[in-house]
Structures are given as structure tokens and as C-alpha cells.
Amino acid sequence: MQDAAVAETEIAGLIDRDRLDEWIAQRDLPGRGPVQTFTRLKGGLQNAVFLLEREGGSLILRRPPLRVRDGHNATMLREARVLTALKGSAVPHPAVFAVCNDEAVIGTCFYLMEPLEGFARSGELPGSYATDPAWRRAMGEELVRAAAALGAVDYHAVGLADLGKPDHWHARQVERWRSQLEGYATATPGYDPRELPHFDTVGRWLSDNLPDDRRIGIVHGDLQFPNVMFSLDAPRISGVLDWELASLGDPMLDLGWILSSWFEPGDPEGKSPMVKPWDGFLSRAELIALYGELSGRDMRAVPWFFALACYKLACLLQGTVAAAKAGKVPENVGASVHAYSVWLTSKARQIIAS
Numbered sequence: 001m002q003d004a005a006v007a008e009t010e011i012a013g014l015i016d017r018d019r020l021d022e023w024i025a026q027r028d029l030p031g032r033g034p035v036q037t038f039t040r041l042k043g044g045l046q047n048a049v050f051l052l053e054r055e056g057g058s059l060i061l062r063r064p065p066l067r068v069r070d071g072h073n074a075t076m077l078r079e080a081r082v083l084t085a086l087k088g089s090a091v092p093h094p095a096v097f098a099v100c101n102d103e104a105v106i107g108t109c110f111y112l113m114e115p116l117e118g119f120a121r122s123g124e125l126p127g128s129y130a131t132d133p134a135w136r137r138a139m140g141e142e143l144v145r146a147a148a149a150l151g152a153v154d155y156h157a158v159g160l161a162d163l164g165k166p167d168h169w170h171a172r173q174v175e176r177w178r179s180q181l182e183g184y185a186t187a188t189p190g191y192d193p194r195e196l197p198h199f200d201t202v203g204r205w206l207s208d209n210l211p212d213d214r215r216i217g218i219v220h221g222d223l224q225f226p227n228v229m230f231s232l233d234a235p236r237i238s239g240v241l242d243w244e245l246a247s248l249g250d251p252m253l254d255l256g257w258i259l260s261s262w263f264e265p266g267d268p269e270g271k272s273p274m275v276k277p278w279d280g281f282l283s284r285a286e287l288i289a290l291y292g293e294l295s296g297r298d299m300r301a302v303p304w305f306f307a308l309a310c311y312k313l314a315c316l317l318q319g320t321v322a323a324a325k326a327g328k329v330p331e332n333v334g335a336s337v338h339a340y341s342v343w344l345t346s347k348a349r350q351i352i353a354s
Helices: 002-011 017-025 072-085 127-131 133-151 169-187 199-208 252-261 284-295 299-325 331-353
Strands: 032-040 048-055 057-063 096-100 110-113 217-219 228-230 237-240 247-249
Touching: 017 032, 057 072, 072 096, 072 110, 127 133, 133 217, 133 228, 133 237, 133 252, 133 284, 169 199, 169 299, 199 299, 199 331, 252 284, 252 299, 284 299, 299 331
Parallel strands: none
Antiparallel strands: 032 048, 048 057, 057 110, 096 110, 217 247, 228 237
């Protein structure tokens, strides 16, 4: 009875059980009969994710948060569209079973996908990843292979030509993110973007040093450990998750994102490894060499994408800093996020100086 009460609390306002069961019954999905258990899964600040268990089958339900805002439903349908388009590709990803664009079913759009074996997290690694350096080495290799596989997908052929705005993508990046930072200041009294060091310096360098090798493809947008499921059975990726930032752009930005999440001696002070233990992981130079081998790209352009990843992520994180200034986020969270933003722009400054 206590477990049932907890389950009801977890789904309150997020799922209408009767309507969902009726909707599921009309489709060919894993399992039989009504959903017997709902388990809300941890991870993912922007959306709510549930494991649904039926007789003989399990499903993952992904929906926007309780307070659905403008754009949330469109983003959810977009995620499902990208995952569906990747079917048959070399990109490890969960299969989409069904998509619902009728908000009357549970109050918002949602989709159902396959459960994946393994874990997605930061912090202490589990199982053989914690004890075997070879498994940790494979984690870096697998991330790069996933990034290269996504970059190789023909976005026209899979029906995603309208996923973003590819024209002059590289030249538009600095102004795109600078204007977002300025928007935080306009909307939030007390927020001062000048407290983020090196932002203008890095932006000028990016504008003045556009890479010669420019390509357009599908970009995941947040390819790092918490958004990737690693199998506990073998050192491999079960699937890449959290596709809400997927768009068209230069696929090498995903490599830059991986590099920005990495940890090496000589980095600016103020950052520790995203996962532990860290010994055994590939170096950034090894990650870059592997991506070049798999993609055929000119890897001399890597510093630009590495610096852009730091620049972009620092800007995105400043949204949380501004929210803390407005009292919408705890002050300590804002301070922590600002510290990481400073690390990112400091790393970008280090990159362009070398």
C-alpha cells in the first residue's frame, strides 16, 4: 500500500492512468493489458521520464515537466522525430515505439521508447567501470564513435532537412550566443554579464578564425556522460539520450562538447572529473585523433569547435545564474553554476591562447 501511494504521488498531475491505458490498448506495443507499475526515473531536469511495466513488457514514457510552457510540446515531438529518423543508423539510441501529439491523453504530448540496459550518470562509476581502466578507456572511445556516427548521418536522406538553420551556421554562432547573454541582462535586474570573464575575447577570436573545413549535419547538442547510457554487461554505449537540443549544425561541435566535459592536468583550476575514478580515460589528443580517423575531418579545426563548445555552454549556464539573481533558483545553485561557467570561459581563453 505504501509503494502504491508513492507511485500515485510520483505520477500526480503528470499521467492520467485511465486515458493512458486506453491509448496504449489501441496500439501494438510491448506487453499486454494495463500498465501495472509506474516508476519515475531520476535524471533530466527539463522533462519527466517514467518506466511503465505491463504484463510481459516494459516501456519508457517521456513527457515535458508538470508546468508545460510554450515550446515544450513541440520540443517533445521534435525529440521523437529525431530518434525515429535515426532508426537503422549506426548511432546508438533507444527505439521509439509510439508518439502522442494529442494533449487530451495525459495533458501534454509524449512518446514511448524502449528501455535501455545500463546507467547514465556523473559521479562514482559502477561495476567494471569502477575497477577496470580498460572499461573506462572504452567510455571515451564509445562517446567519440557515437559523435562520429551521428555526424555521418545524411540529414536530408532521413527527413531532417528542416531541423535547424544551416545557412552561415559557423559565422552566426558568436552573435547567437552573445545576444542570448545580453537577453539575460535585459530580463533580469541585478544580472551583469560582465561577471563572466573572457567572453568577449573568446567571441572575437571565434569570429576572426572561422574554420576552413565547415560541414552541416545533425548535432546532439549535449553529448556528455549524464546523457549517455553505458551498458553494465560490456564497455559500450546502450544508447544516447536527451535529444531536446538536437539541431542542424557542424557535427564537430559534439566533439567539442565532449572535450569540454573532459579532465586533464593543465586545465584551469576549479573543475574535477565528471566521473570517478578517472585514471585510464583517453587523453583529449587521443579523442581528437580517433574522431579524425572515423570522420575524415581536418582536425586542425578542433580548437575552434572546442572553444565554441565552452563559449556556448557558459552562455547557456548563465541562464541559471540569472534565474538565481531573480530568486527563481537557490542562490547556492546559481553560485555553483557561475563557477563552472567561469571555468568554461577560462578554458576557452586557454585554448585560443595556445
